[in-house]
Amino acid sequence: MPTLIKASAAKEERIGLSTWQKVKKYRAFYVMFLPLLICLVVFSYLPMVGVLYAFTDYTPFKDPSFVGLANFKKLFSQAGFWQAFFNTLQISTLKLIFSMACSILLALMLDEIRCKWFKKLSQTILYIPHFMSWVVVASIFTMFLSPKNGLINGVIELFGGTPIYFLADENWWRPVFYVISCWKEIGWGTIIYMAALSTVDMEQHEAAIIDGATRLQRVIHLTLPSISGTIVTVFILNLAKVLNLFDPVWVLQNAMVINVSDVLETYVYRMGISGSQYGLSTAAGLFKSVISVVLVTVANKLSKKITGEEVL
Amino acid sequence: MKKQIAMLLAAASFATLLAGCGASGTTSSEGAAGSTGSASASAETAGNAYENAAKPESITWWVHDGMKLEEGTDLWVEEFEKKTGIGMDLQIIDNNEYYTKLELAYASDTVPDTFDLDGAHLGTYAAQGAIADLTDLVKESGLYDKIDPALWDSLTLNGRIYGVPREVPSACVTYVRKDWLDRLGMDVPTTYDEFIEMLTRFKNEIPECTVPYTAPAMENVNIAQNMAEFFQGATLDYTKVDGVWVDGMAQDNMVEALQRVQDAYAAGLIDTEVVTNTTSACRDEWYSGGVGVFAYWGGNWGETLTSRVKQNVPEAEVVAIPPIEGATYLYSAPSVQVISSKLSEEEIASIFKYFIEYAHDGAEGQVLFQSGVEGVHWAQDGDKLVPQPSLSNPEETFRKAWITPWMSTNPLTVTDKNMDLEPAITESLAMVDAYAQPLYVFPVSETRTMINSDLTTTRLNVFARVMMGQMSPEEGVAEYKAQAEALGVSTALEEMNANS
Numbered sequence: 140m141p142t143l144i145k146a147s148a149a150k151e152e153r154i155g156l157s158t159w160q161k162v163k164k165y166r167a168f169y170v171m172f173l174p175l176l177i178c179l180v181v182f183s184y185l186p187m188v189g190v191l192y193a194f195t196d197y198t199p200f201k202d203p204s205f206v207g208l209a210n211f212k213k214l215f216s217q218a219g220f221w222q223a224f225f226n227t228l229q230i231s232t233l234k235l236i237f238s239m240a241c242s243i244l245l246a247l248m249l250d251e252i253r254c255k256w257f258k259k260l261s262q263t264i265l266y267i268p269h270f271m272s273w274v275v276v277a278s279i280f281t282m283f284l285s286p287k288n289g290l291i292n293g294v295i296e297l298f299g300g301t302p303i304y305f306l307a308d309e310n311w312w313r314p315v316f317y318v319i320s321c322w323k324e325i326g327w328g329t330i331i332y333m334a335a336l337s338t339v340d341m342e343q344h345e346a347a348i349i350d351g352a353t354r355l356q357r358v359i360h361l362t363l364p365s366i367s368g369t370i371v372t373v374f375i376l377n378l379a380k381v382l383n384l385f386d387p388v389w390v391l392q393n394a395m396v397i398n399v400s401d402v403l404e405t406y407v408y409r410m411g412i413s414g415s416q417y418g419l420s421t422a423a424g425l426f427k428s429v430i431s432v433v434l435v436t437v438a439n440k441l442s443k444k445i446t447g448e449e450v451l
Numbered sequence: 452m453k454k455q456i457a458m459l460l461a462a463a464s465f466a467t468l469l470a471g472c473g474a475s476g477t478t479s480s481e482g483a484a485g486s487t488g489s490a491s492a493s494a495e496t497a498g499n500a501y502e503n504a505a506k507p508e509s510i511t512w513w514v515h516d517g518m519k520l521e522e523g524t525d526l527w528v529e530e531f532e533k534k535t536g537i538g539m540d541l542q543i544i545d546n547n548e549y550y551t552k553l554e555l556a557y558a559s560d561t562v563p564d565t566f567d568l569d570g571a572h573l574g575t576y577a578a579q580g581a582i583a584d585l586t587d588l589v590k591e592s593g594l595y596d597k598i599d600p601a602l603w604d605s606l607t608l609n610g611r612i613y614g615v616p617r618e619v620p621s622a623c624v625t626y627v628r629k630d631w632l633d634r635l636g637m638d639v640p641t642t643y644d645e646f647i648e649m650l651t652r653f654k655n656e657i658p659e660c661t662v663p664y665t666a667p668a669m670e671n672v673n674i675a676q677n678m679a680e681f682f683q684g685a686t687l688d689y690t691k692v693d694g695v696w697v698d699g700m701a702q703d704n705m706v707e708a709l710q711r712v713q714d715a716y717a718a719g720l721i722d723t724e725v726v727t728n729t730t731s732a733c734r735d736e737w738y739s740g741g742v743g744v745f746a747y748w749g750g751n752w753g754e755t756l757t758s759r760v761k762q763n764v765p766e767a768e769v770v771a772i773p774p775i776e777g778a779t780y781l782y783s784a785p786s787v788q789v790i791s792s793k794l795s796e797e798e799i800a801s802i803f804k805y806f807i808e809y810a811h812d813g814a815e816g817q818v819l820f821q822s823g824v825e826g827v828h829w830a831q832d833g834d835k836l837v838p839q840p841s842l843s844n845p846e847e848t849f850r851k852a853w854i855t856p857w858m859s860t861n862p863l864t865v866t867d868k869n870m871d872l873e874p875a876i877t878e879s880l881a882m883v884d885a886y887a888q889p890l891y892v893f894p895v896s897e898t899r900t901m902i903n904s905d906l907t908t909t910r911l912n913v914f915a916r917v918m919m920g921q922m923s924p925e926e927g928v929a930e931y932k933a934q935a936e937a938l939g940v941s942t943a944l945e946e947m948n949a950n951s
Contacts, residue, residue, distance in 0.1 A: 199558035200579035218937075219905050286723050287661070307726040307919070394669045394911030395726045395919065401908075409904040415554065415575065416901060 193422040198415055210422035220423065222398065223406035227427075230313065230388070230402060231381040234320050239374060241321050242328030247358055249329060250336045262333075265326025273323075277390035280319050281306060307395040316400070320387055328373075335369035336362065368448070375438045382431050403427045500800035501591045507801040509538030513556075513566040515549035517853040521843040523827055527852060530824040534815065537805060557581060562791045564802050567617060570784020570892040573606065577613045578895035582789040583799045586612045592808050597861040606785050606892045609950050614787025615807050618858040622782040622887035623676040624879050625746045626737075626756055629768040631657050642776045643711070646680050650720040653743035659764075661741035664715070665722040667730040672910050675699075676781045677746045681711045683777040687910045689899075689947065691891055696947040698940050700910050701932050709917045709924035716918050726915050740764035749887075750858060751850060753879030771879040773886055780887040810854065813864035821859060822868075823852040836868040896946035902938045909934045 162169060193210055195203035214220050245265070252258040268276070283290045284305040292302040305311045339362055347357050363370075385404035392400040403423060411420030443449045518524050520543055528539045542563065544552050550572065556562045568576055576582045589595045589612050595603065602616055631653055632639065640646040650663040666677040675682040685708035686699035699705070715721045722728060722736075737745045738759040747756060749771065757769040774780050788810070790802050809816035822829045822836055828849045830837050836856075841849045850856075856870055857880065893899065909931060917927035 198579060199554040200576070200581040217905075219908075281727060302723075304723065304726070304919075307915070393727050393915070394908065395915040397908055397912050409908070 189421065190425055192418055193425045195418050197418040197421075199417070203418070206418065210418045211426070214419060214422050214426070219401070219406060220403075223401045223403050226399065227382055227384065227402040227404075230316065230400075231384060233313075234317055234384075235374075235377055235381050237317050237321055238324055238328060239370070239377065241325045243332055243363075243370065245325055246329040246332035246336060247362065249333060250362075251354070262326070262329070265329065267326070268323045269327035271323065273386040273390050276319065276323055276387075280315075280391075284315065306391065307393060309396050309399050312391075312396040312399055316387065316391060319391070323387075331369060331373055332366060335366040339365040371442045371445070375435060375442060378438050379431055379435045381434065382427050500796055501588050501804060504797065504800035504804040506535075506805050507537055507564075507798065509540060510565065510802060510806050511540040511542070511563040512806070513542050513544055513549075513553070513563040514853065515544045515546045515567075517851065518823070519543070519843060522849065523824070523842045526824050526827050527819075530819060534819065535805060535809065560793070562793050564794060564798070565788060565790050565806060567786050567788050568614060569786050570606070570890065573614060573784075573787060573789075574608055574893050574895045575900050576789070577608050577611070578897070578900075580792055582613050583792045583794070584611050584613060585615065585790065585799075585803060586610075588800060588803045589615065592804065594808055594811060597811065597813070599860070601889060602785060602860065604891075605782075605889045606787055608892065608894055614789040615811070616785040616787050616860050617810075618786075618854045619860055620782045620785040620890070621748045621750060621858070622780050622883045623679070623746045624749045624753075624771045624780055624882040624886075625679060625744060625774070626753070626769050626879075627772050628653075628743050628760075629770040630766055631660070631743055632770075633768070639770065639772045640775055641773075643680065643683070643778075646775050647715065647720065650715070650743065651718070654719060657743070659741060660743050662722045662736060662743070663720045664744045665728065665733045665736055665742050666725055666746065667728045667733050669726055669728070669911055669915060670730060672907050673781070673783070674914070675708075676783070678712065679746055679778045679780055680775050681715060682708045683711070684779045686781075687914060689893060689944070696894065696944055696951060698935060698944060700913075701928070701935065701940075705928055706924045709914070709927055712914075712918045713920060713924060717920055721918075726919070734759075738763060740767060749879035749883035750876055751855065754873040754875040757875040769875065771875075771882045773882060780883065782883075782887045782889050784890045784892050811859075811861055813861055815865075817854070817859065817861075817863060818865070818868055820852055821854045821856040821863075823849060828852065831867070834867040834869055836870055838870070894947045894951040896943050896950065898939050898946055899943035902940065902943060905938050906935060906940060909938070 156164070192203060194205060194207060196206045196209075197203035249258060249261060252261065284292070286292050286302040286304040291305070296302060303311060305315045343361055344357055347361055352360070382403065384402045385408065388400055388402050388405050389408070392405065404427070407420045407423045407427070410416045410423065439449050518527060524541060524543060528541050531537070531539050540563075553562075553566065568582070573582075577584075594615065595612075598616065599619075602619065603612065605620075606612070606614065606616065627639065627649075632649070635649075635652050635656060637649055637652065638645075640649045653660045653663045666674065672687040675686040675688075683704070685702065685704040688699050689696055690699040690702075691697075692702070712721070716725070722733075724732075733742075733745060734747075734756075736742050737756060740760055740763045745756070753769075753771055757767075760767045760769060788807050790799050790807070792799075794802065810820040811817055818836070822838065825831065827839070827842070829839055838848045838850065841847045857872060857876065913927045913931040913934075916922055917924050922930070
């Protein structure tokens with residue numbers, strides 16, 4: 140298919156169609172694209188005007204007044220902001236790595252299942268947590284992890300241990316957060332890898348088997364390299380949204396663990412909604428977006444160096 | 452070509468990322484041009500405005516508590532329109548998003564004519580000129596004289612009144628499982644030692660007691676309301692001492708309060724999960740019958756806490772106790788009905804006269820706002836007003852429309868609307884009336900508003916760490932003072948005292 144498109148484009152170049160002639164020729168495609176474009180403009184581009192509030196002193200009750208970079212200066216002078224920033228980097232990076240590693244591992248395991256009905260059943264069960272709201276997930280795990288009558292602490296006590304207040308312990312909060320995040324998203328994350336795994340050339344596997352390769356060796360030397368492009372693409376796409384941590388953190392954090400759990404989005408929410416400091420919180424949001432863009436750009440460059448291909 | 456596409460994609464990605472930053476930016480800046488000028492008028496002008504106020508054609512009213520849609524709000528609106536001849540655009544907003552939507556309404560110039568504000572927001576809205584100054588209208592109409600002066604005092608800012616209390620504020624009282632006290636042959640505790648002895652014996656001698664004392668400790672800084680026996684007059688929030696606003700957490704009595712909380716938690720007397728408890732989790736635990744003591748709102752909730760626990764434990768008896776020696780029950784700051792300053796002076800006077808005053812007229816209007824629609828929500832039986840089964844749940848009685856009948860700011864003047872109240876309601880209300888101390892609306896302070904979120908987080912964090920034994924009360928208070936000072940709490944207090 141890509142070959143056909145390239146050939147068609149080359150033909151158009153030769154016969155010298157102008158841009159408008161091309162638009163006219165492919166008008167049906169443009170019409171199909173139009174709703175998406177409108178949505179993109181209305182819901183993504185127009186709201187961007189709000190970024191200007193980062194440079195104003197703004198409350199809903201009065202006209203915004205231009206203050207230049209004052210909001211950023213104020214933001215960067217606050218200890219809470221930097222704590223939230225470094226927490227965000229740490230939590231999001233580890234969450235990304237754990238989630239991706241677990242999804243890849245799970246996809247490889249699912250790929251090895253030969254019984255079709257069991258494979259489909261497993262996939263369905265694994266996808267379900269993705270559709271649960273974070274509020275529900277938090278409630279479930281708060282019950283499971285309860286130091287009073289939770290399942291996990293019940294097991295700990297059964298083996299003679301002391302109950303742990305997981306969600307109110309600074310040392311435990313992050314590991315628990317990673318586990319809960321993985322549990323929720325791991326199944327959904329396998330979808331793309333499963334699709335990529337279905338394209339792996341089976342003849343190579345057969346050749347490797349004849350050469351005496353073990354199952355693990357085939358996974359490491361054949362399967363993983365075959366889907367490496369997909370892994371890099373998914374990594375970069377996930378990197379773009381990796382700083383979006385509001386829902387899971389907000390529903391799981393509490394005052395006891397605020398020092399290790401406060402992230403930029405919860406910080407922005409508290410400043411903006413609770414403190415009515417819209418200018419300041421927009422500045423923090425803008426800063427977060429810039430960091431996201433930097434991360435994506437760097438990852439894209441790294442991708443080019445490692446795999447020779449850029450995703451963007 | 453590939454480069455161009457890559458750049459285009461990168462730009463689109465950047466744009467999408469940035470999009471979230473400006474969620475509030477879709478609103479017109481014109482809409483944000485809320486009047487910063489005061490809507491106050493001289494007494495004479497206000498008097499004229501009040502006297503000459505014409506009946507409004509319609510009123511837009513936003514509420515976030517009171518009747519639910521399924522309880523027949525449409526019928527209530529019909530009745531209001533029939534009785535007053537005024538069109539009513541009633542919008543019920545979800546409590547969680549009330550203030551977000553309200554601020555969005557200001558930003559987009561779609562502010563309702565009238566709405567309510569709690570004590571934490573009243574000062575901010577008044578300082579921004581977002582709500583009308585009702586002082587002269589309140590006085591001119593005579594409403595000022597009908598309501599307890601102490602209540603007016605608790606919500607007056609800089610000598611001005613910006614809202615009318617919808618009802619008397621509520622206070623938390625301590626509920627104890629009396630059947631457990633009886634089983635142990637104990638009396639209601641009157642001192643802290645007796646209180647701790649009671650909790651200890653609940654824990655050790657009542658097999659079904661899973662939690663001697665529960666509280667939603669981390670939901671807000673008003674935790675002193677829910678843990679009165681441990682705080683004994685101390686508070687994490689700002690408070691007034693001898694007429695001066697001070698930082699409650701920096702006061703001398705805080706160390707002792709924190710020590711009491713820490714000791715009780717270490718002894719297993721306070722709910723192990725107090726840090727992650729929500730109010731609803733505490734209530735559910737209480738209903739299950741495993742909790743010995745729970746401090747919660749007086750009045751309606753007294754009856755609910757009793758009847759629900761009885762559903763699971765029929766022999767359960769609940770008693771609201773007087774505060775132990777040294778402890779104080781605290782009212783919440785009053786919630787007030789306000790009028791948008793975006794309206795003209797005449798419109799403000801109209802809404803005041805034909806809506807707010809009507810809701811407190813002591814007669815037809817107040818009955819409608821308290822008990823709802825006759826024949827739907829209540830029925831007349833001799834000289835009594837008998838609440839009818841709720842439309843949403845016929846197994847329960849309809850208790851109130853918008854104003855709790857037994858918590859109205861001024862009594863009904865009509866004599867044929869008497870109500871029989873459950874003992875659990877009257878008993879807990881008696882405790883509130885006898886012992887609760889008022890909480891004042893915070894005066895205007897830009898710094899307080901600005902640091903509020905960080906300061907609240909600091910207060911709760913230090914409190915939680917001390918309670919769980921991670922530091923001593925002295926260390927906790929010292930750490931708090933340093934952090935609060937760095938945030939600017941002194942400036943906030945200066946501003947509050949200057950504006951109170």
